Amino acid sequence: QVRLVESGGGSVQTGGSLRLSCAASGYPFSSSCMGWFRQVPGKERERVAAIDSAGSTIYRDSVKGRFTISKDNGKNTLYLQMNSLEPDDTATYYCAADVRSGRPLSTCVYGNWGQGTQVTVSS
DSSP states (O other): OOEEEEEOOEEEETTOOEEEEEEEESSOGGGSEEEEEEEOTTSOOEEEEEEOTTOOEEEOGGGTTTEEEEEETTTTEEEEEEOSOOGGGOEEEEEEEEOSTTOOGGGOOOOEEOOOEEEEEEO
């Protein structure tokens, strides 16, 4: 059974930092694509960053240079380091997985989701 559990959300002021974690189980974590998404009520969910088994990454333009996605395959954990946070980063953040092995980033389809963690950035 695939399980994704996010943690690390919270409230910070503009310019602050947070690190989100996503503990994964039930599938071959090291060989799978993983992504971070976020959603604000009334808006569509958007991809923030993603990483594949080869370590290739992709970021949303608005977070480039501020956010870093990484994986610890030994701990089956996905991270999102978020620096220089802005009020527009306020959202519920979700981790997601494409549990098929060895997919290149451009072909990943995220069929498994965590419950989300709230990030609030105040000005």
